[in-house]
Amino acid sequence: MTNVTRTFVRGGKLNRAVDDVSLEIGAGKTLALLGPNGAGKTTLIKMIATLLEPSSGRIVVAGLDIKSNERQVRSNIGLVLGGDRGFYLRASVQENLNYFASLARVSRRRRPAVVAAVLDAVNLADRKRDAVETLSRGLRQRLHIARGLLSNPPLLLLDEPTIGLDPEAALALRDLVRSLKSGGHSILLTTHYLYEAEALADDVAVIIDGRIIARGAVTDIANAGGIxxxxxxxxxxxxxxxxxxxxxxxxxxxxxxxxxxxxxxxxxxxxxxxxxxxxxxxxxxxxxxxxxxxxxxxxxxxxxxxxxxxxxxxx
Ligand SMILES: Nc1ncnc2c1ncn2[C@@H]1O[C@H](COP(=O)(O)OP(=O)(O)OP(=O)(O)O)[C@@H](O)[C@H]1O
Structure with missing residues (x-):
């Protein structure tokens, strides 16, 4: 993305939620986006996912400008927002994924193989016939990732993927994210858990008040902080x-x-x-x-x- 800005009007005042941000994520790389509450992380992710239009600037995903190729860009992105919403709780894991595969324009013929592959990727195949409401939080989070993988997108956007998980489930989810990375996916990760960013990311960007104030390896971030x-x-x-x-x-x-x-x-x-x-x-x-x-x-x-x-x- 190049010189991307998104403003909101609040109480009659213009607020720059994202302010002139330029960022790139290399193929197969993981970038962790860190910042305090309200810094602009979710706004930035929503713009990449075409859920929110930038006020100005340009975003390109897998070589395609998102403005003129919205539909194609959507199939190049797996958005994983997590939380309890987003599934039909009484329907089975497999039924949910079949439905979202149809929305992701996976053909009826390919659907069974695609759903089986994503279930394997997130290690949920043995729960495929269970209703989503019977899954623990950690397993639901895996299901969110499975949903994000349905179109086999080159770019995955993971917004706080381990929030609310117990330590064991969080560890298993980090292993899953690592395996996705070694499978060639580029990943943009937001998290408030700094050890998680350190464990998963090749590179870190810190955003405050809508602006990227540091970008690089862990030592670069520390040096920017004066240590x-x-x-x-x-x-x-x-x-x-x-x-x-x-x-x-x-x-x-x-x-x-x-x-x-x-x-x-x-x-x-x-x-x-x-x-x-x-x-x-x-x-x-x-x-x-x-x-x-x-x-x-x-x-x-x-x-x-x-x-x-x-x-x-x-x-
Ligand atoms: N729809 C909206 N209307 C008005 N202001 C908004 C809207 N969405 C976000 N903002 C404002 O934009 C700024 C950035 O919010 P954003 O949700 O992107 O931050 P964040 O870094 O994701 O925070 P958190 O870590 O708490 O999730 C905040 O000041 C927020 O109040």
Missing amino acids: GNVTVATLTHLPDTLGNSISQLAGVRNVNSEQVGGQRLVTVSWEPNRDNEPQLREVLATHAPLSVVTRPATLEEGYLALVARRRMTIG
Whole structure:
């Protein structure tokens, strides 16, 4: 998409829900779109799915401009919004998929094979005769993905696919998303679970107030938030003045401490390429640290630093 903007009028004021966004997703790649509530993620996904028209800008899916090829583009996209709606609850899994396959213009002749293939892909074949209302939330979410796969679309749009799932069901769903990716689908994923984005995505884009403020690998997001590596020190106790002494070291961006079990974890975020574990060890030496480990910032640490930095610059 190139220079895409979508405005809404609210209370007589023009609100730019998506503001001049340009993004591309490579074939077979997964892009995670992250951002706070109301940042513009769903608006962006709805525009790609042709459910909402951009106010300006251009969106191209598999080489086709969505404005002039709406019907064809729809069959190139699998939209998975999830939740409890979207199925006939008393009808069976198979009946639902047959119906949605007809809407997706899968020919009557090909329908049985296509429905069998998507059921296999999401591992639901053994439940095909059961009414949808008997499926757990995790299995319903698989059914949503099966529905999105009916036209074998090159692009899948997954809006918070694991929301509300228990940890085991969420893990199984992440495995399913990985297998779709290795099957060649490009995926645009929105999620508020940062470890999920880190586990699944090749690339991350952060949207705030309708604008993409950072895009790239996890390190790029962290660097945009002003942090590079992070050192975690484990201590048996934390003297009052220690945090202050650490924050005075060159290159320190932020210091946090928390109690975990009987231990104190001190987390030191360093500015990009300015980590200095030896100097930190000197400060910690008289407090007998149990361990000191330096590693790259996680996506969660990078994202939180980026959002905080953004709020500081506009607030
Ligand atoms: N139909 C609409 N009419 C008016 N304003 C809207 C409409 N849809 C979205 N908005 C506004 O556009 C902005 C972006 O909303 P959007 O739902 O895209 O955010 P989001 O990033 O998906 O949020 P969440 O993480 O909460 O799902 C918000 O300010 C929202 O109030």
